[in-house]
Structures are given as structure tokens and as C-alpha cells.
Amino acid sequence: MFPSKTQKPLVEVRGLSVDMPLAGGKDGLRIVDNIDFSIAVGERVALVGESGSGKSVTARAVMRLDPVARLSGKIDFEGRDLLTLSEKEMRHYRGSSIAMVFQDPMSFLDPLMTIGDQVAETLRIRGIGRVEARKRALSVLDELGVDRAAERLGSYPHEFSGGMRQRVVLAMALVGEPKLLIADEPTTALDVRVQDQVLDLLDDVSTRRGLAVLFITHDLGVVAGFAERVMVMYSGRIVEDGDVHAVFKDPKHPYTRGLIRAVPRIDQDLEELYAIPGAPPAPMARPAGCPFNPRCSDAFDRCRAELPAVLPVTGERVACHLHDRKGA
Amino acid sequence: MTTVSAMSGAPRRRRLALSPFDTAVIVLVCVLLLAAVFGPFFAPDSIYTSDIANSLMPPSAANWFGTDDQGRDVFWRLVAGARTTLLSSFLVVTLYSLIGVTIATVAAAGPRWLDEALMRLTDIGLALPSMIVALGFAAAMGPSLKSAIIAMAITGWPTTARLLRGIMRQTMESQFVAGAQVLGVSRWRLMTKHVLPNSLDVLIVKWAGDIGNTVLVLASLSFIGVGAQPPSPEWGATIAGARGYVSTAWWTVVMPGAAVAITSIAFGLLGDIIQVRRDPSLGGN
Known part of the structure; x- marks a missing residue:
């Protein structure tokens, strides 16, 4: 549950940013921008977002898999900051403390x-x-x-x-x-029936072993069935983080609302599928203020000027001025 | 289709039937190999002694390919020479492949500057005509079969290194390599246990073709006089020894020449056949 009340979280990420160096050797491209999150022991967390939102990069940063990426901030795992470890020490963590599976089971195996x-x-x-x-x-x-x-x-x-x-x-x-399994779209390449089996299996294993899972996906159906908590990423930032039922029932961030609305429902007749207008900004061309403001139907002046902070809103964390106004 | 995805696809079955031509090539290669391994045991001792009375006899039932200026049977000398020629070629290809594989692995696994350095070295190796360099090396070490083998081994590796390093780089992009890395496998183990085995299959094709080519170069070096020396039955040396009789006794020159040509073509074709069969996208003809 959010955020773990009783014990210290297994992983605690503070102010994590990931910059990818550009060919010109100038400043890097900020792919992940100053995010905070934590995962409790045995907790199942889904990280959702569109392609390019930075979710895979976040996961790879936790494992320190990109040698060229510049990481800043803190990734606290059982009391040690992973970002301060040598490559050799980090290798010891991979596989035995934190493991990862990728999208395509065909090509994962030698x-x-x-x-x-x-x-x-x-x-x-x-x-x-x-x-x-x-x-x-x-x-x-x-x-x-x-x-x-x-x-x-x-x-x-x-x-x-x-x-x-x-x-x-x-x-x-x-x-x-391992104590934490990062699953980067592990079911995307499978057909629906097999997908279901694999999810059941993950569910089983995580319960039996007390294994924490960070599940990266863009499939909201999978999120609802599997995760306890969901974090929504947009343009390199976490915009909403909360209990999966609460988020699905009452999404606080306009982007989350749009995402959920975009999932077609079989029990409703639709003339046309809903899509959030526009496209996510490229990392080098983020708009001023909230990165979602050009696509947001609720945007007002402050959204175009000021980056919203991630603030607690009724047991969740949301980065949106709409809620800041209410809370203030 | 990339080599990697061709490897990881459905189980490879014997889908294409062998054409009569392919069969002929494979039979020919087998006959050559058998002749090289077992032939010398059946050769009459007379091929190592001279019998002047019987010299330069044209092909007949007794001497299928005729006899040479020393009265030795040309056919059996070719069989005996097959061992020298093929064995030496295998040795050369094995040696330079070992060098090439090592350089490719270090280049692919190592830091960028090392990769660059090794590849520029490879470029230099590729730019020099290997036959001329081998000629120089062999001449410097004193003309003998051993010098020719060593010279060819130290000049033959660049193509293997270049090819394999490219394939290894490609294989390193595969998910299963990333997967093994995620589970904590070290870089060296990643290269030797996962990347190298999955990159070698292209080399197998190259090896077959390389043997054919090496047979030709070795015979050339021996012909020029820096390789095997007469009275060795090695094919190039045999041609060199008999070249004075080309107008009076054509069989003494044409037969070993044909042996060199047929062997190098047969191994080259074998390489093509293997390539077509392991890559279904080439359509099998």
C-alpha cells in the first residue's frame, strides 16, 4: 500500500534523473526527470505510460544497465545507494537481489x-x-x-x-x-490466454515468495488485474501514484483520466474510440509548465507557466495544479 | 534475415533436398578427404623411387595418369600429395581462424579504443595482398612447407577477424545477451559463453570456402618455390618439377593442376551449399 506504513520500503528512489548523452557531446537529454517512488517488500507496483514516457529507462536505471546514461539522485535498496556501487558490486545485485525480465521470451533465451x-x-x-x-x-x-x-x-x-x-x-x-523483480512488458508478446497464465503465475510466485514486482506496461487491463499500486508516467515524470482501485475509480490527473477513457469497453457502444489529442512531447522540446498542458482540456494559465509539484491528494500522489488549488 | 533471428527461429530441419549437383560436390569432397587420409596407405612404394626406364609414359591401364620424368606414377603421387596439401590447408585455416577469433572477441568485448586499434590493424592486414606477404615471410624463413604454413597463418586472419567482429557486435544486441547481463553475467563470460557460440555459424561457411582458397595459395607458393620442395608429392611442387615437360608429356602438369583446381572449386562450392541450406531465404538453388 502507499507508501508502506509499517516497515522501511525495499526500494526507495529519490530525485532520480536520467540523462542520455547526445552525439554532439553537449548536455544530455533528460529522459527521466527528478522522480521519487518507493516499493515495499512484496508489493506489486505497475508503472504505466505511453512509449517514450521513460518507464523502461527508469527500470533500466534501477539496474544500472545503460553504461552511457548519466544517473543522478538516490536509489536506496535495503539501505545501500545503488548509484554509489562499483560496477562489480552492482553485478552482484543483478540476478540475486534485483532481477529483470523483458518483453519477448523468444529472444531472451540463448x-x-x-x-x-x-x-x-x-x-x-x-x-x-x-x-x-x-x-x-x-x-x-x-x-x-x-x-x-x-x-x-x-x-x-x-x-x-x-x-x-x-x-x-x-x-x-x-x-x-531476488527480492525485486522488474518485469518490462513481459506479456506484450504473448497471446491473451498465455498472457493470463503468465500473470497468474507471477501473482502466485510474488505472493508465495514475498517478491516485490515492478511491472512495466502500457496495458491498463493487465494493471487492474495484477498490481496493487499504479504509477503513471508522462514525459519523464510520475504524474500520478496511488492504489490501483482508487486510481481506476477516480483518476486525479487529467492524463490518467484520458488513458483510462481510451481503453475500449465491451459493454458500451462506441461510435469512435477515444484518444487523447496530440502526442507526447519529445524530451528536447518539452513545453513550459506542465508537460501535459498542450493536450489537457483542463489546462489554465498556471499550467502553462509552472511545473506542478508531486503533492499528496487523498492518499495518492498527483502532479497537477487542479488539485493543488483545491488542497491549498 | 539476420543470422541471429535465423538461429533462434523454428528448429532447423532438413527442408531442402540435395540436388544431384550438390550431391556430386559433397561426394567429391568426401572422396578427396578419404584420399587424403587413407590414400597414402595404398600407394605403391615406387612413387618415392625413380624408374628411369619407365619415365614419361602416357596414361595407360597400368599408370592411369601416366608417369613423370622419374618414371613415378602420377595418379598415386597425386593421392599421396592430397594428404600434404589438404592437411596443410586445414592447419593453415585452423591457425588463422584461432588468431581471427581471438582478435574479433577482444575487439568486440573491449573498450572502444581497443576495438578501433584492432580494426585498423585488420584494415592494414586486408590492404596488403596476403599472397605477396606470405611469399615474403616464407622466403625470409627459408623455403619449406612449414614456412609456407606459418606465413599463410599469420597473413590469413584479417577477413575472419573483420567478419566475426561484425557478427559478434550484432549478436551483442540480442535480447538474450541483455538478459544474461541483467542476471549478473560478467562481460567476459557473456562474450565467450553467449555471444561467440551464437556468432560462429557464419564462419563455418567461410571455412569451407577458405580451405579451397588455401589449397590454391599453398600450391602457388610451392610452385614458386617457397613452399613444399621436390621431391615432395605436394601438388604445387609436383607442377613446378614437371613444368619442363608440358609440351612433351602434358599429363605430368595437367593432372596435378586439375587436382588443385578441382579441390579448390569443390570446397568453395561446399561453402555455398552450406550457406544456402542454413539460410532458407536464399531459396535453395
């Missing part, structure tokens, strides 16, 4: 390595013996419902179906017993 070796690799590189690593790989594959896992340790990825492959990918991520 086509020339057996499933058993791939799942065991995370353990092997940490000095765990072959036999023990295999045993633990097998038990994770079993846990994730890979049929006849023992016989299939020697199989290659192409011998598996898409859904099974996604299970193997999850097994690779989970075998190191």
Missing part, C-alpha cells in the same frame, strides 16, 4: 544453450556447484509449472512453446531468489 544451463547460470556465476545449481534450477522450473522439467533440462529454447519459454525466463530471473 538459442544455443540448454534450458537447464541457462536457468542454472545465475547460480553458477556465483560459485555454486554444478549439481546444486541444477537441483535448484529444477525446483524453480517445477515451481513455475514447467511440465516434466527434469527431462527437459537438456532441451533447447526452440523446443518450447511461447508460454513455456516465458516460464523458463521467469525461472532464470527467480532462481537467484
Whole structure:
């Protein structure tokens, strides 16, 4: 729940900005702009936004995957600031404390390595013996419902179906017993039925292991079914952050409202699908004031002049002048 | 289609039937390999001694390809020479591939300046005509088969290094490499366990073609006199030894020449066949 009341959060991100250097060597491009968020132990958080809103970059920043990206701020993970670690120390965190799975289960797996070796690799590189690593790989594959896992340790990825492959990918991520799993659109490449299975599985695993999940997606249906909390990103900033039911029932930010309205509903006859007018601004051409103001039907003068701060609004956090006015 | 996606697609099945021509090429390559490995055991000892009374005999039932100026059977000398020629070529290709693979891996994995440095070195290697350089090296080390092999090994690697480094860079962009990195795999292990194995398949095609080419270059070096020396049955040396008889006893020159040509063409075609079969988008003809 928001923000974890009882215990210290697992991850606490403070003032995180990500700049990508430009070819000219001038100032970098600010892709993620000064965001704060935290994730509690075992919490399932969805990060949603359009393509280019900075959600994947945020996730990759937490893992420090882009060597060229300039990161500033703090990423506190169990009391240590990940941004101050050396690359070698960071490598130790990857896979064993924080794991990540990507969109496409087809290409996540090395086509020339057996499933058993791939799942065991995370353990092997940490000095765990072959036999023990295999045993633990097998038990994770079993846990994730890979049929006849023992016989299939020697199989290659192409011998598996898409859904099974996604299970193997999850097994690779989970075998190191991470506390946080970052899932970057893990279901987008799958058909709806398999998508559902994978979500159920994630749900199961996260409950059983007390695993926190940061789920990155643009599919609001998936968010509603899986996450406890949702963070909405727009143009490199978090514009709304709150309990998933509250946000869906009563979105506070006009952008969130637009997003939810844009999801077609089967129980309503529509002449035309709704779309938020305009397009998100490019990082080098953000408008003055609130980055959403040119597309916002509720924008007023202050929106065009002043960047709204992220402020608490009835148990949520919202960055919108509409609510600031009410609150003030 | 990129090599990587071709690899990660559906299981590769034997989809294309072999055409009669492909079959012929493969049979020819097998015959050449068998001759190289087992042939010398069946060759009569007389091919290493001279029998002047029987010299320069035209092809007949007893001597299929005739005899040379020393009265030695040309056919059996070719069979014996196949071992020298093919074995040396395999050795050369293996050696320079090892150099090429090492340089490519270091270049692809290393920092930008190292990559640049190694690739410029490769450019220099590519710019120099390898046959002339090999000739120089072999001559400097003293003409022998060993010098020719070493010279060719140290001049042959640039194409392999350049090609493989490009493919490895491409493979490094794959999701499974990013995936392994996300799980904490170190850069060196990433390169050797994931990137290299997934980049090598293109080289297999190149190897087949390279053997054919190496056979030709080795025979040329021996012909010029910096490679194998007479009385070695090596093909180039054989041609060099017999070139004085080309007008009186054509078989002494044409037969080993044909052996060089057929072998290098056969391995080149084998490379093409492998390439077509592993890349369905080329349509299989």
C-alpha cells in the first residue's frame, strides 16, 4: 500500500534523473526527470505510460544497465545507494537481489544453450556447484509449472512453446531468489490466454515468495488485474501514484483520466474510440509548465507557466495544479 | 534475415533436398578427404623411387595418369600429395581462424579504443595482398612447407577477424545477451559463453570456402618455390618439377593442376551449399 506504513520500503528512489548523452557531446537529454517512488517488500507496483514516457529507462536505471546514461539522485535498496556501487558490486545485485525480465521470451533465451544451463547460470556465476545449481534450477522450473522439467533440462529454447519459454525466463530471473523483480512488458508478446497464465503465475510466485514486482506496461487491463499500486508516467515524470482501485475509480490527473477513457469497453457502444489529442512531447522540446498542458482540456494559465509539484491528494500522489488549488 | 533471428527461429530441419549437383560436390569432397587420409596407405612404394626406364609414359591401364620424368606414377603421387596439401590447408585455416577469433572477441568485448586499434590493424592486414606477404615471410624463413604454413597463418586472419567482429557486435544486441547481463553475467563470460557460440555459424561457411582458397595459395607458393620442395608429392611442387615437360608429356602438369583446381572449386562450392541450406531465404538453388 502507499507508501508502506509499517516497515522501511525495499526500494526507495529519490530525485532520480536520467540523462542520455547526445552525439554532439553537449548536455544530455533528460529522459527521466527528478522522480521519487518507493516499493515495499512484496508489493506489486505497475508503472504505466505511453512509449517514450521513460518507464523502461527508469527500470533500466534501477539496474544500472545503460553504461552511457548519466544517473543522478538516490536509489536506496535495503539501505545501500545503488548509484554509489562499483560496477562489480552492482553485478552482484543483478540476478540475486534485483532481477529483470523483458518483453519477448523468444529472444531472451540463448538459442544455443540448454534450458537447464541457462536457468542454472545465475547460480553458477556465483560459485555454486554444478549439481546444486541444477537441483535448484529444477525446483524453480517445477515451481513455475514447467511440465516434466527434469527431462527437459537438456532441451533447447526452440523446443518450447511461447508460454513455456516465458516460464523458463521467469525461472532464470527467480532462481537467484531476488527480492525485486522488474518485469518490462513481459506479456506484450504473448497471446491473451498465455498472457493470463503468465500473470497468474507471477501473482502466485510474488505472493508465495514475498517478491516485490515492478511491472512495466502500457496495458491498463493487465494493471487492474495484477498490481496493487499504479504509477503513471508522462514525459519523464510520475504524474500520478496511488492504489490501483482508487486510481481506476477516480483518476486525479487529467492524463490518467484520458488513458483510462481510451481503453475500449465491451459493454458500451462506441461510435469512435477515444484518444487523447496530440502526442507526447519529445524530451528536447518539452513545453513550459506542465508537460501535459498542450493536450489537457483542463489546462489554465498556471499550467502553462509552472511545473506542478508531486503533492499528496487523498492518499495518492498527483502532479497537477487542479488539485493543488483545491488542497491549498 | 539476420543470422541471429535465423538461429533462434523454428528448429532447423532438413527442408531442402540435395540436388544431384550438390550431391556430386559433397561426394567429391568426401572422396578427396578419404584420399587424403587413407590414400597414402595404398600407394605403391615406387612413387618415392625413380624408374628411369619407365619415365614419361602416357596414361595407360597400368599408370592411369601416366608417369613423370622419374618414371613415378602420377595418379598415386597425386593421392599421396592430397594428404600434404589438404592437411596443410586445414592447419593453415585452423591457425588463422584461432588468431581471427581471438582478435574479433577482444575487439568486440573491449573498450572502444581497443576495438578501433584492432580494426585498423585488420584494415592494414586486408590492404596488403596476403599472397605477396606470405611469399615474403616464407622466403625470409627459408623455403619449406612449414614456412609456407606459418606465413599463410599469420597473413590469413584479417577477413575472419573483420567478419566475426561484425557478427559478434550484432549478436551483442540480442535480447538474450541483455538478459544474461541483467542476471549478473560478467562481460567476459557473456562474450565467450553467449555471444561467440551464437556468432560462429557464419564462419563455418567461410571455412569451407577458405580451405579451397588455401589449397590454391599453398600450391602457388610451392610452385614458386617457397613452399613444399621436390621431391615432395605436394601438388604445387609436383607442377613446378614437371613444368619442363608440358609440351612433351602434358599429363605430368595437367593432372596435378586439375587436382588443385578441382579441390579448390569443390570446397568453395561446399561453402555455398552450406550457406544456402542454413539460410532458407536464399531459396535453395
